Amino acid sequence: GAGVSQSPRYKVAKRGQDVALRCDPISGHVSLFWYQQALGQGPEFLTYFQNEAQLDKSGLPSDRFFAERPEGSVSTLKIQRTQQEDSAVYLCASSPDRRAEAFFGQGTRLTVV
Amino acid sequence: GQQLNQSPQSMFIQEGEDVSMNCTSSSIFNTWLWYKQDPGEGPVLLIALYKAGELTSNGRLTAQFGITRKDSFLNISASIPSDVGIYFCAGLPRSSNTGKLIFGQGTTLQVKP
Numbered sequence: 167g168a169g170v171s172q173s174p175r176y177k178v179a180k181r182g183q184d185v186a187l188r189c190d191p192i193s194g195h196v197s198l199f200w201y202q203q204a205l206g207q208g209p210e211f212l213t214y215f216q217n218e219a220q221l222d223k224s225g226l227p228s229d230r231f232f233a234e235r236p237e238g239s240v241s242t243l244k245i246q247r248t249q250q251e252d253s254a255v256y257l258c259a260s261s262p263d264r265r266a267e268a269f270f271g272q273g274t275r276l277t278v279v
Numbered sequence: 280g281q282q283l284n285q286s287p288q289s290m291f292i293q294e295g296e297d298v299s300m301n302c303t304s305s306s307i308f309n310t311w312l313w314y315k316q317d318p319g320e321g322p323v324l325l326i327a328l329y330k331a332g333e334l335t336s337n338g339r340l341t342a343q344f345g346i347t348r349k350d351s352f353l354n355i356s357a358s359i360p361s362d363v364g365i366y367f368c369a370g371l372p373r374s375s376n377t378g379k380l381i382f383g384q385g386t387t388l389q390v391k392p
Contacts, residue, residue, distance in 0.1 A: 170321070172321075199378065199379070199380075201380075208369075208385050209322070209367075209380075211379045211381075214379060222379060261378060268324075270321035270322045272319075272320055272321045273320075275319075
């Protein structure tokens with residue numbers, strides 16, 4: 167596709183359940199980012215990949231959060247043992263260069279009940 | 280961590296009026312970006328700024344990269360109803376080598392026809 171694609175668009179998880187969120191970046195984009203956006207707030211950085219290498223994971227809030235991009239294209243953000251405070255919109259973005267502007271997907275809205 | 284102060288938090292204006300919003304930081308940024316986010320969607324890039332003092336336009340939108348490299352503003356001229364949404368500034372800190380963006384908290388714009 168032409169843009170960044172994320173799935174699912176919406177996810178409701180019971181507390182304690184594991185979830186996996188998928189991101190298909192723009193074809194050929196080297197850089198991929200995950201952001202978390204709480205209601206009424208701006209996005210906050212979670213992690214960054216350059217190709218398959220995870221170069222920055224300083225924003226991951228706990229060891230329950232794990233991201234991978236094994237072949238340098240599709241990425242998955244996994245959250246284990248979800249908690250209510252994990253409820254947020256998870257945004258994926260890609261860019262052709264780490265210094266260039268990032269293009270965002272539509273996000274996955276996660277609700278933990 | 281680093282934060283951007285974005286103001287105003289919200290604006291309610293009449294169609295046809297001009298709008299101005301700004302972002303300030305206590306640290307230096309190498310890039311300033313302005314995004315618009317509609318409900319249920321991801322942020323869409325409006326304008327990217329790369330040099331101090333740079334003034335860039337995109338249709339009715341004009342943005343400037345502050346000379347001190349610690350601020351930026353966005354102007355919208357002759358607002359129309361479809362300008363409604365949340366506008367975010369985002370900056371790439373000078374200290375970053377991963378493309379990690381810092382976002383403001385957003386300006387919610389409402390336009391009365």
